[in-house]
Amino acid sequence: DAGITQSPRYKITETGRQVTLMCHQTWSHSYMFWYRQDLGHGLRLIYYSAAADITDKGEVPDGYVVSRSKTENFPLTLESATRSQTSVYFCASSESGPAGKQFFGPGTRLTVL
């Protein structure tokens, strides 16, 4: 699954700072997703995008902003990081939407101090 990459892989930041997590896919998949994974909660959808310039909220969107100016990129921004946003963030893409197979990136481990 080298076709979907995330950067950085690890990030430590402080409360109140803005942080952007990058996601890039080389398959030209229309759909892209951001999930967070926390112990005891599994994977929860933050935002998704059906195509360039089309984004929508998932289950836990508060405190996050996304954009999708190009099909291959789907950055996730934490406008003012909080400790509760300490988590592992996974980006995923799919050719056929959430009903189809999703390919996950390697993840970004974010710690907010």
Added chain:
Amino acid sequence: GQQVMQIPQYQHVQEGEDFTTYCNSSTTLSNIQWYKQRPGGHPVFLIQLVKSGEVKKQKRLTFQFGEAKKNSSLHITATQTTDVGTYFCAGLTGAGSYQLTFGKGTKLSVIP
């Protein structure tokens, strides 16, 4: 909102024993997917089930989708150490839904 419950949360088995994880939804699902996440890794798609009562096999793994399309199971026969990881089910409620709701996963440990 839709909930997908998965049990057990943890399972420790001796190598060679069988393993089963169960997934139950509060609402009817249009499809269900299963993913495996190795320790320190990312979720990897295993399979998708769409039809009521569907059964699919992948070598030692057997996946079932309930008749009412509200539950599913993954059964591994004769576990191996390579089966170690967390298995997630993820359900989609219906047409137009863009949210795949994941269960919390079952973490499988295999004792050699």
